[in-house]
Amino acid sequence: MTGSEIRARFLQFFADRGHTMVQSSSLVPHNDPTLLFTNAGMNQFKDCFLGAEKRDYLRACSSQKCVRAGGKHNDLENVGRTARHHTFFEMLGNFSFGDYFKKEAIAYAWDFLTKELGLDTSRLYVSVYTTDDEAADIWHKQEGVPRERIFRFEEDNFWSMGDTGPCGPCSEIFYDNGSEIGCDSPNCTVGCDCDRYMEIWNNVFMQFDRQPNGELIPLPKPAVDTGMGLERITTVMQGVQSNYDTDLLRTIISYIENLAEKTYGDNEEHDVSMRVIADHSRATAFLIADGVLPSNEGRGYVLRRIMRRAMRHARMLGFEAPVLYKTAIFVLESMALAFPDEAKRSSFVAKVVQNEEERFILTLGNGLRILQDEIAKLEQLQQKTIPGETVFKLYDTYGFPFDLTADIVEKDGYILDEAGFETCMEEQRKKARAHWKGSGEEAVAGVYKELIEQGIRSAFSGYQSLEDQSEVLVLLQEGQQVEEAVCGEKVEVICSTTPCYGESGGQVGDTGAISSDEASLRIIETRKPLPNLLVHSCEVLTGAIHHRARVKITVDAARRLQIVRNHTATHLLQAALQKILGEHVKQAGSLVTPERLRFDFTHFSPVSPQELQQIEELVNSEIRRNNTVSTREMASDEAIAAGAMALFGEKYGDLVRVVEVGDFSMELCGGTHAKAAGDIGLFRILSEGGIAAGVRRIEAVTGDTALAQVHEQQQMLSQIGNILKTDQANLEQRLHKLLEHQRQLEKDLEQLQSQVNANLGGDLLSQVQIIEGIKLLAVRIDGCDGKQLRELSDQLRDKLQSGVLVLTGNFEESVPLLVAVTKDLTDRVSAGNLIKPLAALVGGRGGGRPDLAQAGGKDAGQIDNLLAAAPMRLKDILQG
Structure with missing residues (x-):
């Protein structure tokens, strides 16, 4: 049975039992700032479980695409190296929103596994929460599971949506892969960390509402959230031990084999690379198809980490040119039956991936050279830890994610200084915090969710009219409901209907006015924190607005x-x-x-x-x-x-x-x-x-x-024409002539400056001093910048033939400084060493080559002291 057949049979099984087949939601969660990516089948039904959203069905089933790749730097290290670690996977799930509960959920799970798929019941085990006698009895009495096959766990068998809210016990189903698999311990049983007893199904029974004080209050309508990993159940059905050996991933690996002209199974390191590329190609293809683009923050950064790890492994297989874009297309085309919308975006996905690959190839060589230089230094010191500063430089300058660097050096026995890397990262975060953008959506205030749960709704009438009569349903101040708001106060007003558009879809919200018999309000903005809830942020201008007041709402028509x-x-x-x-x-x-x-x-x-x-x-x-x-x-x-x-x-x-x-x-x-x-x-x-x-x-x-x-542009052109004394028709021609004239003047000026420098050079040579047998010319030349000092130094060195130059002066409230040494003396005098103490005298610093160094300072009042110190500093250097 193929993975696609298992997916189809699961969905049809539950559709035949009254469940609505719901399409997989996007990998980018909506209205949930707590999640970077959709990571479970229940994510898209979260508001249904919370009671904030009502749908026209009480039972649902889905095959949800999921990504789990956030968190610690080394999350990706296991992908490709173990049998079941993935970035992308599918979660099969069935859900009940206050309809059926434990008896039915357990029966459905057992029937599907044992009857629809025909699994051997002797290889199935179950677990329940420590005190969930009800679930244990259902498993034993209703489904006939022996008591000794029912295990009770605490930590892994209780699920909650957060610190407060819906929660409840879990009941898991495990498949025994056989005694030849696992840790060989005589005490190995369900709950062991080895691969023998593999969890394949999880039933979550949401039956409590956890209060802030920790108290568990029974929910009036308990719900069911179940999940079964498609990759895991496919390994069971196809009799293989690794998810990568199922047709879901093996077909991608076969495609990579053909591209690489290598055989899977011949070389373990090559096998790891093929598995990495196969897994990461799925995550890459589906994330980009859902609108995530590689970047240096949030979701985009996680995607870039995944892509660059795959690209690195492609090079380890011998690929020099981009290849990940080909495997991404293959993924979407091979999964087109289950995900047709994503398959339609394959050409776009390919362009994004190829663009990122080409950029990475350009930076990879430079980054690897930096890393190799660092490793060479460590070998001399007989150390095995890459400094955090180097790891950060690779990340910040060359785009190497932490785990990519770890991947590269692991085979040679090196580790990374993670603490040092984090210190550098924190410094960068401090600098960037003012410009930081969150990767999740803005959190929806709890008060709005409570209003939805209370049945508060506001309809939008602004497609047809810019004015409407309505009733005030809720007044909010600082998140609390109030009965009235008086003149001068700010208040949020929610009405039964409104012509004001609430900010959403990129369009800003409307402004306008609200009036009643007793008050007038200015609408500052209109927001839409949740579907079917429009909130006017207002200032009360006159009187007092009351809960349940009849009002007229008017949109600012011109705006x-x-x-x-x-x-x-x-x-x-x-x-x-x-x-x-x-x-x-x-x-x-x-x-x-x-x-x-x-x-x-x-x-x-x-x-x-x-x-x-x-x-x-x-x-x-x-x-x-x-x-x-x-x-x-x-x-x-x-x-x-x-x-x-x-x-x-x-x-x-x-x-x-x-x-x-x-x-x-x-x-x-x-x-x-x-x-x-x-x-x-x-x-x-x-x-x-x-x-x-x-x-x-x-x-x-x-x-x-x-x-x-x-x-405005027309007026600007007219003004420019007046300045240049021409009309607009001849403006371009006039500008060309002026620019050509300016270029000629600049050439003439350069020639004159060269002549001046030549004449000046001759005069300056009369100021040469002899220090320890070496000619020194230390002079002040005001009005020259660094470039002009360099030009003059070339002429002076030619005339001096052998010696040392120290040139400085006052230029636009700064002090440029240059030290030049003729080639025959650089073994005795380094310009870089001489310039440092001199630059310090004028409040500056600098450096350079042995034959030429430049610096800049701010204290022009110390120029004469600098020139007086130059012979002494040169003498110090010559005497060692």
Whole structure:
């Protein structure tokens, strides 16, 4: 039975028993800042378990793609070296939200394993929480599992979502791989750390609500969360001992064998490399398909660590050119039946991976040289620890993650100074903290979740109208519900309906006004902390606003108009980018404000001025076509099949809102838009630049702001024309002539300066001193910078033929200093040694080669003292 067949039979088994098949959620968790990646099947149902989200089903099943690769630096070291460590894996799960509980969950698990898959019951064992007699009795009396095969554990058999909230006991199922596997201990049994008794299924029974004081209160509707690793159950069904020997991963390894022209099983180190590439190719392909891009922070950094470890192992297999992009494509194509949406993004994934590989190959050689030099020093000292500063330099300058460096040096018996590395990292964190961006989403305040649990909902009516009558459902001050807020106070107002758009999807929230018979309020901003909850942040201007008051809510219409122009323009911009630059362009972020729009997109090189002009012209052409902007609700699958653009990894419901601008643009979008493209008026690009590897950013303006920008540029050109005494038509020609004239003047000036230096050099030679038989010229030349001193020193050395020069002077409130030594004397006098004590006299420091050194100081008042000290310092050096 193949892994794909097991996945399909699992989902169908539970679908036949009333479970709704739910598609795997994105690897980027939504509304959960505590998680870097989706790491369990229950992640997408978290709000269902908490009661904050209601769905139209009480039973669900899924095959969830998961990534576990965060945390300690050495997390990745075991991947490829053990039978079951992975970065990417699939979790099969069935879930109940207050429907069935222990009896049914246990029966489903046992039936699927023993009847559907036909596992030998004599090789199955179970565990329960220490005090969970109910589960133990169900296993024994209902399913016939002998008491001696039921184990009780405490630490591993109780699960909680956090320090507080839903929690409950677990019941696990183990498969006995046989006495020939494992630790050979006569006491080996379930719970041993060896591979003999392998956990294949975990039932979590959420039946308590843990209070802040630790008290466990029974939940009114207990829930079930179960999980079974697809890779593990496939090893059992295919009779192999390693997950890498299942068809889920062995097919990828076979593909790598062909590319590398090596045979799996011939060389253990090569085998490890093939397993690493196979596993990491899965994680790489699916993370990028879900919108994660390699970077130096957050999720992107974890992805980069995974990719670079795979790239390093590719080189160990003999690959010199990029290869990971090929294995990533193979992964997506071979898993297309289970994950069709991800497979459609394979060309984009390949471009991202290949771009990262090419960058890494450029830096790898330099980094390896640094590492080899360090190892050579350690060999001389007979030490085996790479200093933390070196490890950090490799990370910071050459992009070597900690565990990649550990991988490289491990075979030679070296270890890394992790404490020293962490000290350097902490120093960097302190410097960067002001600019730090979290990788998770903003945490949703608990009060909003409580309101949802209480049934509080607010409907958005702002697609149709900018004004609405409503009722105040909740008033909040400092996170607490209040009955009223009076003049001068700030308050959050939640109403039954509102025409104000809550900030989401990159579009800022509306401002406006709320009024009742007794009060008037200014809406500072509108937010959407949770689906179906719109929160107005307000200031009470007059009177007092009361809970349950009837109010009129009015949107700032002029501001909304500017926002909708910019938002519709982002849709036209994205379509134009795809048409001009290629289908690989995907949205990577956006910001829509009244003043401007910002659009981040995936692309692998700067957009040329010609391309920017084409993009701007195409958007303005669509504005002039003035197509109607239409919206409709569709089933999400139907909309995407029809060609609607969706954000990578975005969480969409069964029904989605589709925004179309004629036949030019079609996107899934919940934002507000212009009625027709012509409402935008004018579109102007302000800037384009890179913000991350493979991600570009365009900033633009529309409407009145764009027109004002045109006028501003026109006025600037007129002013420049007046300064240059020409009209705009001849401005470019006039500038070329002026620049050519300037270049000629600079050449003439250089020639004159050379002549002056030559004449000056002759005069200066009269000041030569003889120190210990060596000529010394120490003089002050004001008005010369470092470059001019160097030019003069060349001429003076030629005339001096043998000797030492010390040149200094006052230049724009600084003190440049130069020491030059003719080649015949560098074995006796080093310019670098002479300049240091002299530079200190003027409050500076410097250094250089034996024949030439330069420095800079700040204290011009000490120049004469410096020149007086020069003969003594030279004498000290000559006398040793």
